[in-house]
Amino acid sequence: MIIYKQFTFDAAHYLPNVPDYHKCKKVHGHTYHLTLFFEGGIAPDLGWIIDYSEIKEIVNPILKMVDHQFLNEVEGLENPTCELICLWLWKKLKPLITQLKRIELKETPTSGAIYEE
Template sequence: MDLSTVPLPSGKHTIGKLFDFEAGHQLPSLAPDHKCSRQHGHSYVVEVILTAPVLADPGFVTDFGDLVPFKKFLDTEFDHRNLHEVMPCEPTSERLAHFLAGWFIQNVEPGIAGRLIAVRVRETGRSWARFDIGDR
């Protein structure tokens, strides 16, 4: 079979990379009897999702190694911290995903080929929040 005859459809390539950190938080705006109003912790998993209409050599949306600054940021600023002491807002997973998207766009994206399209934050194996980047 001649594989060179396979037609390549138009579209975008998308990649994702997972990062993790351990942190505690509380959501004091909730009612005192709500379990999340008390201090508790999570093993957070953060996924960045990037796309590119054209691949950079040798055929990457972005080299996964170019995402190391994001991991370093998470390790330095968030790992084993109280998120309500670090975040500029109440640290829900939704707001954490939004904040991390902003940091990534400002600090990582200018030096890479791909563009961030979403950040997903997983608190548990069953719960996650995702922030999708708007048109820009």
């Protein structure tokens, strides 16, 4: 069984390694849409894989590290591409939630990154 939980956060950044003429060289922002997927067996006594409230308690402090922040100044995100933000989130969350199997991060409605175990 796979379940998911969605979150959003807003942040600004620029991409330091792109050419000067690239539009992402300038500071800009996104409303990021994060979907976390969890896999496991359904606990017979509770009827779920993991409690959604437990997920929020674990994820929200990590999202506070990036929400309404300038991502280039967040430790480990000096080159904050969507792919590297996705990987950064994975590295923060996976040790805390063993059932986590996949992350999808959208920086626009049509662009994003997926990381899975």
